[in-house]
Amino acid sequence: MSRKTRNDESNEPTAPFWMLTYGDVMTLLLSFFVLLLSFSSVQEAKFHQAVGALQAALGVLNSSDAVFETPASTGDKPLEDIPLVEDRMKEVADAMAAIDSLDSGVDVIPTSEGYAIRMSSPVLFDLASAELKPEGRAILAKVAGTLRPTGDNIRVEGHTDNVPIHTAKFPSNWELSTARALSVLKFLNANGIAPTRLSAVGYGEFRPLVDNNTQAHRDVNRRVEIYVNTRHTDLNSSASDSELMWR
Numbered sequence: 001m002s003r004k005t006r007n008d009e010s011n012e013p014t015a016p017f018w019m020l021t022y023g024d025v026m027t028l029l030l031s032f033f034v035l036l037l038s039f040s041s042v043q044e045a046k047f048h049q050a051v052g053a054l055q056a057a058l059g060v061l062n063s064s065d066a067v068f069e070t071p072a073s074t075g076d077k078p079l080e081d082i083p084l085v086e087d088r089m090k091e092v093a094d095a096m097a098a099i100d101s102l103d104s105g106v107d108v109i110p111t112s113e114g115y116a117i118r119m120s121s122p123v124l125f126d127l128a129s130a131e132l133k134p135e136g137r138a139i140l141a142k143v144a145g146t147l148r149p150t151g152d153n154i155r156v157e158g159h160t161d162n163v164p165i166h167t168a169k170f171p172s173n174w175e176l177s178t179a180r181a182l183s184v185l186k187f188l189n190a191n192g193i194a195p196t197r198l199s200a201v202g203y204g205e206f207r208p209l210v211d212n213n214t215q216a217h218r219d220v221n222r223r224v225e226i227y228v229n230t231r232h233t234d235l236n237s238s239a240s241d242s243e244l245m246w247r
Helices: 006-008 018-058 084-096 134-147 173-189 215-221
Strands: 108-111 114-120 152-157 198-202 222-229
Touching: 084 108, 084 114, 084 134, 114 134, 134 173, 134 222, 152 173, 173 198, 173 222
Parallel strands: 152 198
Antiparallel strands: 108 114, 114 222, 152 222
């Protein structure tokens, strides 16, 4: 019987042959996933760059609050500090609380541009009328006193319920809501707020807060809202659905 030499033993394979194929496959798979990862990283970087540029162009966020770091746009005006907006809201709320005859009907609401003052229509106007009531004038005088020194831009919105109106003066709720907004605007202007800061719009019954299925809900929808822009830019949006109430 022949005996294996030391050289013959050193030439024997140390692992099964299928391990070579398996190792090649694992190497190829690893390379493939590394390649995919590199592609996804490139796309993510481009996505971050695109979103950051869009935020800067639209002024969606202040540069310090942006999700992605972007160069500050020189044309954008930064948001006021939140504590300052809260202080202004509290000033309005305190002014409303100082009116003895006012039990409810006025809310101060934070918005993305600053805050809004929401007043139910019965507080300011009689039914189907755009003439300010005496108590409504007292409320708006307090509001004007808080808004006058700020320099903030102001938009007045008029809203009604869905009960139709057909009079010679107000053929529809659009005319009524617009006339009410203009009455408030003119009062603010007469009480020292520059006309360049003021604008007005009437939405009729088409932007209700709640369904017009009860008298209580219709009272809620009949309202005037004063939107205050603490950024001193043009106002073009209403308060969000997720707004918080400050009574």
